[in-house]
Amino acid sequence: MQKNYTDMVKLDISEVYNAARVLKDVARHPKLIGVTKINPDAEVYLKPENLQHTGSFKLRGAYYMISQLTPEQKAKGVIACSAGNHAQGVALGATHNGIKSLICLPAGAPISKVNATKALGAEVCLVNGVYDDAYNKALELQKEHGYTLVHPFDNPLVIAGQGTIGLEIVEEMPDVEAVIVPVGGGGLISGVAFALKTLKPDVKVYGVQAEGAPSMVNSLKKNERIRLDSVSTIADGIAVKEPGENTYELCSKYVDEIVTVSDDEIAAAILALIEQHKLVAEGAGAVSVAAAMFNKVPIKGKKVVCVVSGGNIDVTSLNRVITRGLAKSGRDCTITVNLSDKPGELSKVCNIIGELGANILSVQHERNSTNTQINGCQLRIEMETLNHDHIAKVKQGLEQSGFDVN
Secondary structure (H helix, E strand, C coil), X not given: CCCCCCCCCCCCHHHHHHHHHHHCCCCCCCCCEEECCCCCCCEEEEEEHHHCHHHECHHHHHHHHHHCCCHHHHXXXXXXXXXXXXXXXXXXXXXXXXCCEEEEEECCCCHHHHHHHHHCXXXXXXXXXXXXXXXXXXXXXXXXXXXXXXXXXXXXXXXXXXXXXHHHHHHXXXXXXXXEEECCCCHHHHHHHHHHHHHCCCCEEEEEEECCCCHHHHHHHHCCCCCCCCCCCCCHHHCCCCCCHHHXXXXXXXXXXXXXXXXXXXXXXXXXXXXXXXXXXXXXXXXXXXXXXCCCCCCCCCEEEEEECXXXXXXXXHHHXXXXXXXXXCCEEXXXXXXXXXXXXXXXXXXXXXXXXXXXXXXXXXXXXXXXXXXXXXXXXXXXXXXXXXXXXXXXXXXXXXXXXX
């Protein structure tokens, strides 16, 4: 029978171990992957939950909660709200147990996640707005039809299911010193931090949110749950306006620090995972790697695990993310060169860039710009470069030859 939890619950490690037993033959248990290039000053490993069934850790918590429902609750069906990943976990868990499922998703959820949820047997209701708007719609339908709500992060059974990741990390790497975890509503980090701190109190647990959705960061700073007016980030899976009651309390108690990363840093992390490690992560899944790459948390000299929480990125978004990642890492650069409008000047600029090892991708030649002298012109050049040092070298070479570069 499903346990009757009140709003605020003291989680017990036995619940996490029970979840591990239930999930043993259901979820995948991806092994840690050592990565040397993410941060050369630390010994970094990845926990690739993007390789999980449904492409995300969310299966763990959703399936475990559904497995604990009473026969009466199963007969009425379940409902959930999600940015996409929880939806697939609920759909798979419900279908596997022969239960009807209805999922409310934000209308802006990636089409890949919407289609995948339908393919797993769930009925989908698209709701205008973000996660919180979908949540309110799910509550409305729950009351109307008597469904059981499978909360994406604030239910103790869901949190216990996510905590199985912490058990697996400690089992595989008993000497782990720090774990970095993505944070949206806080279900993943609550479960992981609780399990880790219970078994290994000296381990550091760091959370990461997107700069455009810092709900847990702001809440911990204010010592109370804060609701954001709006959220905006490429990490749609963690674009949550307000943390949960249980997750806020658990994060306050067990998490050492939560930091933020920019969308450009997230894009750079996605690119690094694809290019260096042949792993596809979505924005929410890559924030932990971004924090390690850009030294947002103190991990120098430590053995660190980054939880890559999901890989369900929409293909149509991936090209834009890669372009941003290339720019952030200095692999793609656009410069503006002001020069005299006379024969040979364009050729000189191109020769200098070529001699310095950069590859010109496009050139825009503007004679009528109001930002140039009457007898001048402006070039907008997009280049393929090696890194930020290489960009600086190209700019320096052009300036030393007398060109005005911006």
